[in-house]
Amino acid sequence: MYNKSDYLVSLLHKNEKGLGKGVIDNVWYKYHIDDYKKPIVITFAPFKPKKELYLAEDIKKNNFDELYIWGFDFVRKEEFNVISFAPLKNGLWYRSENLASYLKILSQELKVFPLRLGYGGSMGGYGVSVFSNLLNLNRVLLLNPFSTLNRRLAPFETRFSDFLKNDNWESGFFDGGECNAKGYVIYDPLFHLDVKQANRYKNLEHLRLPGVGHSMPMHLQRLGMLGWIAKSFLHENHIDKNRFYKEARRRRNYSEYYNWLLSRWNKHLTPKRRAIIIQYKYNFLIKNIVDSTNPYQHDLLMKMANNKKIIEMIINTKNPNNFLFKFSKFLANKGRYGLSIKITKYLVDQKYQVERNKELLNTYREALLLQKEKKK
Numbered sequence: 609m610y611n612k613s614d615y616l617v618s619l620l621h622k623n624e625k626g627l628g629k630g631v632i633d634n635v636w637y638k639y640h641i642d643d644y645k646k647p648i649v650i651t652f653a654p655f656k657p658k659k660e661l662y663l664a665e666d667i668k669k670n671n672f673d674e675l676y677i678w679g680f681d682f683v684r685k686e687e688f689n690v691i692s693f694a695p696l697k698n699g700l701w702y703r704s705e706n707l708a709s710y711l712k713i714l715s716q717e718l719k720v721f722p723l724r725l726g727y728g729g730s731m732g733g734y735g736v737s738v739f740s741n742l743l744n745l746n747r748v749l750l751l752n753p754f755s756t757l758n759r760r761l762a763p764f765e766t767r768f769s770d771f772l773k774n775d776n777w778e779s780g781f782f783d784g785g786e787c788n789a790k791g792y793v794i795y796d797p798l799f800h801l802d803v804k805q806a807n808r809y810k811n812l813e814h815l816r817l818p819g820v821g822h823s824m825p826m827h828l829q830r831l832g833m834l835g836w837i838a839k840s841f842l843h844e845n846h847i848d849k850n851r852f853y854k855e856a857r858r859r860r861n862y863s864e865y866y867n868w869l870l871s872r873w874n875k876h877l878t879p880k881r882r883a884i885i886i887q888y889k890y891n892f893l894i895k896n897i898v899d900s901t902n903p904y905q906h907d908l909l910m911k912m913a914n915n916k917k918i919i920e921m922i923i924n925t926k927n928p929n930n931f932l933f934k935f936s937k938f939l940a941n942k943g944r945y946g947l948s949i950k951i952t953k954y955l956v957d958q959k960y961q962v963e964r965n966k967e968l969l970n971t972y973r974e975a976l977l978l979q980k981e982k983k984k
Contacts, residue, residue, distance in 0.1 A: 614630070614710075614713075615628060615630065616628065616630060616637075616639055616691070616714070617713055617714055617717055619641060620641065620714075620717035620718070620720065621717050623644055623720065624641075625641055625642055625643075626639075626640075626641055627639060627640040627641070627672070628672070629667055629672055629675060630667075631664050631667050631668070631696070632704070632706055632707050632710045633699065633704040633706035633707055634695060634696050634698050634699020634704050634707075635693055635694065635695055635696060635699060635702060635704060635707050636662060636664070636667045636675075636677075636693070636694055636695075636696055637677075637691060637692060637693045637694070638672070638675065638677050638680050638691075638692050639690065639691040639692070640680075640684050640689065640690050641689050642687070642689060643687075643689065644689075644720055644721065645722065646687070646688055646689055646721070646722070647688055647689065647721055647722060647723035647724065647725055647842075648688065648689040648690065648691065648718060648721040648723075648724055648725070649679075649683045649688045649689065649690045649691075649725045649726070649727055649842065650690075650691050650692075650693075650724065650725070650726050650727070650736065650739075650743060650745065651677075651678060651679030651680065651683065651690065651691075651692040651693070651726070651727045651728055651732065651736070652678075652679075652692075652693050652694075652702065652726075652728040652731075652732035652733075652734075652735025652736050653677060653678035653679070653692070653693065653694035653695065653728070653731075653732050653735075654678060654728070654729045654730040654731050654732040654733075654825070655700065655730055655731040655768075656695075658697050661694075661695060661696060661697040662675065662694075662696055662697065663696060663697050663698075664696055667696075677692045677693075677694045678692065678694060678728075678732060679692050679727055679728070679732075680692035682838065683727070683842070686839065686842055686843070688725075688842060689721065691714075693707075693735060700731070700771065701731060701734065701757070701768075701771055701775070702731075702734070702735040702738070702739075703775050703777075703780065703781075703782075705780060708739075708742070708780055708781050711739055711742055711743060712742060714743070715742055715743045715744055718743060718744065719744065723746050723747070724743060724744055724745045724746055725745065725746065725747050725748070725749075725841075725842065726740055726743070726745045726747070726748035726749070726750075726789065726791075727748070727749045727838065727841070727842075728748075728749075728750060728751070728753070729750070729751030729752060729753065729824055729825045730751070730752055730753065730754060730822065730823070730824075730825075731754060732753075733750035733751060733752065733753020733754065733784070733793075734753055734754040734755065734756070734784050736748050736750060736753070736784075737750060737753060737755065737784030737785070737787040737809070738756075738781045738782065738783065738784040738787075739781060740784070740787040740788065740789045741786065741787065741788050741789075742781070745787075745789045746789060746790070747789055747790050747791040747841070747845065748787065748789045748790075748791040748792075748812070749791055749792050749794075749837075749838065749841045750791070750792070750793045750794070750809065750812065751793075751794050751795075751824040751825050751828070752794070752795045752796070752799075752802045752805075752806070752822050752823070752824040753784065753793060753795075753805060753806070753809070754784070754805055755783065755784040755785040755805050755806075755808040755809065756777065756782055756783045756784060756785065756808075757771060757772055757777055757782075758777040758778065758782050758783065759772065759777070760778070761783060761785065761808075762804070762805065762808070764800075764801065764804045765801060765804075765805070766801070767801065784808075784809075785808035785809060785810075787809060787811060787812070788811060789811065789812075790811060790812070790813075791812050791813070791841070792812055792813050792814075792815055792841065792847055793806050793809045793812040793813070793814055793815070794814075794815045794816075794817060794824055794828070794837075795814070795816065795817070795824065796816070796817055796818060796819065796820050796821055796822070796824070796868075797816040797818050798818050798819055798869075798874060798875075798876060799821050799822065799873060799874075800875055802821075802822060815847065815849065815852055817856050817859070818856075818859075819859060819865050819868055819869050819874075820859060820862075820864060820865055820868055821864075821868040821871070821873055827859075827862075827864060830862065830864070831855065831856075831858050831859060831862060832855070832858070833852070833855050833856070833858075836851075837852070860888075860892075861892065863889075863892070863893070866885060866888065866889035866892065867889075869885045870882065870885055870886065870889070883919075886922055887914075887919055887922055890922045890928070890931060891914070893928060893932070894932075894935070894951070897932070897950060897951055897954045898947060898950050898951070908944070917938070918935065918938065921934055921935070921938075929955055929958060929960040929961075932951050932954065932955055933952075933955060933960070933961070933965070935951060936948045936951040936952050936955070936968070936972075937968075939951070940972055940975070943979065945972045945973075945975050945976035945979060946976060948968075948972045949969060949972045949973060949976065952965050952968050952969045952972060953969065956969065
């Protein structure tokens with residue numbers, strides 16, 4: 609028996625088209641149903657700070673297009689049917705009994721679609737996987753998902769401990785690791801907590817992106833990978849592993865890669881590895897600032913950046929801007945005023961000790977002009 613009072617359930621039961629929004633207890637949703645011959649995609653939003661979440665009143669009074677919900681716009685643009693869920697300010701982790709009851713009713717109406725797909729990251733990955741069997745999902749794409757916060761099943765998990773105090777993780781739907789759907793899970797193999805959560809998904813194919821940590825959707829987006837991965841999953845029922853690992857190498861030109869490798873979360877960090885990573889990080893920073901199209905100048909810059917004195921400076925200088933300031937002076941002492949000017953201009957743009965660097969900039973420019981006149 610379908611719930612006549614709920615517009616979405618009623619619309620699906622009658623095989624009608626439509627788009628809209630709604631609230632179930634402490635969760636809200638948006639939907640767009642356009643073609644019953646096409647698959648439907650169910651998305652769950654990841655964790656966000658409470659201050660960024662909507663109140664139930666916001667959902668009721670705001671226009672449909674004003675309400676952003678994770679995954680909805682992307683899936684709709686790909687011309688799939690979509691229902692997207694997200695928490696309200698007074699509820700996280702999709703633990704509401706009313707939500708579970710609603711999804712049980714909804715699942716009966718979703719059987720009309722040829723395929724039912726799930727897509728979510730982090731807390732959203734938990735939402736997709738924990739309700740995957742109830743919703744009869746055929747395939748899922750999970751990005752660094754939490755399988756559960758249950759202490760018995762995941763004694764290793766130390767994050768979000770506050771939510772364990774206020775909720776019973778031994779009842780209802782609490783274990784996404786029981787997901788029977790096929791599909792993919794993407795995570796960082798160097799981040800021990802995400803690895804242990806991902807390893808609980810036995811039915812999924814594992815794709816690994818090392819050295820970026822959590823927030824996988826953001827990292828994939830910045831690396832230019834998220835779009836084609838999600839499209840391949842939706843349209844082709846397949847993600848090209850060779851392409852994935854080839855493009856994953858781009859992280860070497862991604863600042864967050866070095867930042868995470870140097871963070872407290874990297875349990876593989878030794879003093880020797882730390883020194884090497886810092887060197888690569890600063891070389892990458894210098895290369896991006898100078899962005900020289902002159903091969904000779906570029907090779908010269910990299911050679912200087914690998915000078916023993918510079919490596920020691922890199923390791924001992926915690927502030928990147930402070931290092932760049934010292935490096936620009938080192939280059940100037942070697943007579944490489946053009947490179948010094950580029951780095952000092954960057955520091956001025958970053959508003960780092962602006963007056964001092966402006967003075968240096970003028971000094972380097974005058975020295976460069978004098979150098980050119982002498983060559984004449």
